[in-house]
Amino acid sequence: xxxxxxLGTSGSTPTKxxxxxxxxxxxxxxxxxxxxxxxxxxQAIFYSVNISKISKIFISHIxxxxxxxxxxxxxxxxxxxxEKPLYIFVPAGEEKSIIKLLDFDNIxxxxxxxxxxxxxxxxxxxxxxxxxxxxxxxxxxxxxxxxKENDKIKFDKKECSKxxxxxxxxxxxxxxxxxxxxxxxxxLSDITYVVNGKKIVYATDTRPSIGTVxxxxxxxxxxxxxxxxxSKKNLAKERMHSTAAEAAKIAKKANCxxxxxxxxxxxxxxxxxxxxxxxxxxxxxxxxxxxMTIEI
Amino acid sequence: xxxxxxLGTSGSTPTKxxxxxxxxxxxxxxxxxxxxxxxxxxQAIFYSVNISKISKIFISHIxxxxxxxxxxxxxxxxxxxxEKPLYIFVPAGEEKSIIKLLDFDNIxxxxxxxxxxxxxxxxxxxxxxxxxxxxxxxxxxxxxxxxKENDKIKFDKKECSKxxxxxxxxxxxxxxxxxxxxxxxxxLSDITYVVNGKKIVYATDTRPSIGTVxxxxxxxxxxxxxxxxxSKKNLAKERMHSTAAEAAKIAKKANCxxxxxxxxxxxxxxxxxxxxxxxxxxxxxxxxxxxMTIEI
Numbered sequence: 001x002x003x004x005x006x007l008g009t010s011g012s013t014p015t016k017x018x019x020x021x022x023x024x025x026x027x028x029x030x031x032x033x034x035x036x037x038x039x040x041x042x043q044a045i046f047y048s049v050n051i052s053k054i055s056k057i058f059i060s061h062i063x064x065x066x067x068x069x070x071x072x073x074x075x076x077x078x079x080x081x082x083e084k085p086l087y088i089f090v091p092a093g094e095e096k097s098i099i100k101l102l103d104f105d106n107i108x109x110x111x112x113x114x115x116x117x118x119x120x121x122x123x124x125x126x127x128x129x130x131x132x133x134x135x136x137x138x139x140x141x142x143x144x145x146x147x148k149e150n151d152k153i154k155f156d157k158k159e160c161s162k163x164x165x166x167x168x169x170x171x172x173x174x175x176x177x178x179x180x181x182x183x184x185x186x187x188l189s190d191i192t193y194v195v196n197g198k199k200i201v202y203a204t205d206t207r208p209s210i211g212t213v214x215x216x217x218x219x220x221x222x223x224x225x226x227x228x229x230x231s232k233k234n235l236a237k238e239r240m241h242s243t244a245a246e247a248a249k250i251a252k253k254a255n256c257x258x259x260x261x262x263x264x265x266x267x268x269x270x271x272x273x274x275x276x277x278x279x280x281x282x283x284x285x286x287x288x289x290x291x292m293t294i295e296i
Numbered sequence: 297x298x299x300x301x302x303l304g305t306s307g308s309t310p311t312k313x314x315x316x317x318x319x320x321x322x323x324x325x326x327x328x329x330x331x332x333x334x335x336x337x338x339q340a341i342f343y344s345v346n347i348s349k350i351s352k353i354f355i356s357h358i359x360x361x362x363x364x365x366x367x368x369x370x371x372x373x374x375x376x377x378x379e380k381p382l383y384i385f386v387p388a389g390e391e392k393s394i395i396k397l398l399d400f401d402n403i404x405x406x407x408x409x410x411x412x413x414x415x416x417x418x419x420x421x422x423x424x425x426x427x428x429x430x431x432x433x434x435x436x437x438x439x440x441x442x443x444k445e446n447d448k449i450k451f452d453k454k455e456c457s458k459x460x461x462x463x464x465x466x467x468x469x470x471x472x473x474x475x476x477x478x479x480x481x482x483x484l485s486d487i488t489y490v491v492n493g494k495k496i497v498y499a500t501d502t503r504p505s506i507g508t509v510x511x512x513x514x515x516x517x518x519x520x521x522x523x524x525x526x527s528k529k530n531l532a533k534e535r536m537h538s539t540a541a542e543a544a545k546i547a548k549k550a551n552c553x554x555x556x557x558x559x560x561x562x563x564x565x566x567x568x569x570x571x572x573x574x575x576x577x578x579x580x581x582x583x584x585x586x587x588m589t590i591e592i
C-alpha cells in the first residue's frame with residue numbers, strides 16, 4: 001500500500017489553512033518526500049509523518065517556497081541522532097543553492113547528506129519502485145517525478161491447480177522458467193499474470209505540458225499544480241503556472257484515475273471555483289487539505 | 297502601549313503546540329522582531345501580527361532554530377512588494393551566515409535588507425525607544441536585547457493649576473525652561489515629573505548571567521530562556537542553557553515585574569514543573585503559549 005500525506009498545499013506563501021508545498025509518500029516503511037517548504041518538519045508532527053523514515057527528498061526546483069524547510073528538517077534529524085544517509089535530489093546545476101541553504105552556519109552534520117543533481121530519466125530505485133524525473137515548464141529548471149511501483153508477477157492459482165502444479169514445482173518454475181509435467185511443457189508465462197505497479201506523478205510548478213501527459217499516462221494519481229482559476233489564465237501563463245482547468249486537461253489526456261489539485265494560490269479563501277473548473281473537465285478531481293492522506 | 301506577541305516559544309525543535317523562537321514587539325505602529333525561527337511568517341498569520349510592519353529583526357545568535365524563518369519571511373515581504381528597508385541585527389562576525397541563508401538562490405530582493413553586526417551597547421534607536429544589546433553566555437556569540445521606552449516628562453497638573461500656569465505659558469516653559477509669573481520664577485523642573493519608560497528584556501539562549509541581571513534591572517518584563525527543569529540542571533550547564541529556577545533567580549535579583557519562561561525544551565508535554573520551580577522563587581512567572589499577547 002502507498003500512503004500519501006499532503007503536508008503543505010499552498011503556493012509561494014503560506015496561509016492559515018495551507019502550508020508551503022510538501023508531499024510525503026510512504027511505501028514499505030520508507031518515506032519519500034516531494035519538496036520541502038518552510039515548516040514541513042512541523043507539518044509532519046501535526047499529521048503524524050515520522051521524519052526519521054524519510055530516505056530521499058525530491059526537489060522540483062529551488063524556489064524558496066519549495067526548499068526552505070530543508071534547513072530545519074536536516075538539523076532536527078541531526079538532533080534526533082540520525083545515522084543513515086539522506087538523499088536530496090535537485091535539478092542538476094542547482095546543487096550549490098541547496099548546499100548554501102543547508103550549510104549557512106558551517107554545521108557539521110553527523111550523518112551523510114548526499115545531494116544529487118538530476119536530469120530527465122530514472123534517478124532512483126528502491127526495493128520495489130523506481131523514481132523517474134521529467135522536465136516541467138517553469139521559470140527556472142524544474143522537474144516532475146514519477147513514482148512507479150514495480151510490476152508484480154502473480155501465479156494464476158486456478159490454472160496452476162488445473163495443470164496439477166503444486167508445492168516445490170513453483171520453485172522449479174521460477175528458476176527454470178518452465179516445468180515438465182507428464183511430458184507436458186508448461187512455461188511460466190502460461191500460468192502467471194502481471195499486476196501493474198501503482199503509479200503516482202508529482203508535477204509542480206509548471207505550465208501544462210505534453211511531457212506531463214506522457215509521464216502521467218494511466219497514473220493512479222496525478223498531483224498537479226493548479227495555482228489559479230480560469231479568470232487568471234493570463235497570469236498563469238505569465239508566471240509559468242497552471243490553472244485548475246489546465247491541470248484537469250492534463251489528467252484527462254493522460255487517462256489518470258485521480259487528480260489532486262495542488263499549489264493553490266494564497267489568494268483563494270475558498271477554492272470551490274478551482275474544483276468546479278477542474279471537475280467539469282476531469283471528474284475525479286479533488287483539492288487536498290493539508291494533512292489529508294490518501295491510500296493507493 | 298507595548299504589545300508583545302509570543303510567536304514561537306519552543307527551543308531547538310518545534311512541537312505540536314510550540315513553534316521555534318520568535319517574539320514580536322509592537323510599539324507606535326512599528327514591529328520589532330526578536331529571533332525568527334522556521335515558520336515565523338505563518339505564526340504571524342495565525343496570531344494576527346502584520347509582518348509588513350516589521351522594521352527591525354534582532355537575532356540573538358545564528359543557531360538554526362533562531363534564524364531559519366528569515367529566509368521565507370524576507371521572500372514573502374518581497375512578494376508583498378515591500379519597499380521600505382528591513383534591518384537585521386546579528387552578532388558581529390556572523391553576518392555571512394545570514395547572507396548565505398537569505399541569498400541561497402542569488403535572489404534579487406527589490407527592497408533593502410541591511411544586515412548590521414552588533415556588539416554590546418546601544419544598537420538601535422527609534423522615535424521614542426532604544427535597543428541595547430548585552431552579551432549572553434552560550435556556546436556561540438549570543439546577545440540579549442533591552443527594549444527601553446524613552447522616559448517621558450509630564451506636567452504636574454495640580455501644581456500647575458495652583459501656580460496659575462495655563463494655555464500658552466506651557467509653550468514658554470518648554471522653550472525657556474522657566475517662566476515669570478507675578479515676579480515669581482517658576483522652573484520647568486518645579487512643575488514636572490518623570491514617567492519612566494517601560495523596559496522589556498529578551499534573553500535567550502544563555503546560562504544565567506550577572507550581565508542579564510544588570511540589563512534586566514527593574515524591567516517590566518523579562519523574557520528569559522528556561523529550557524529545562526531542575527532535574528536537568530547538569531544538562532543545562534553542559535548545553536549552555538538555563539533551568540526555570542535559574543531564570544527565576546535572575547528575575548528576582550534584577551527586581552523585574554514579570555518573568556516569561558521561554559525556549560521550552562520539546563521534551564515537556566506538560567510544562568507545569570517549570571512554572572512551579574520558577575514561581576517558588578519568583579512569583580510573577582508565567583509560561584506563554586504560542587500566540588499569547590501581553591500589553592505593557
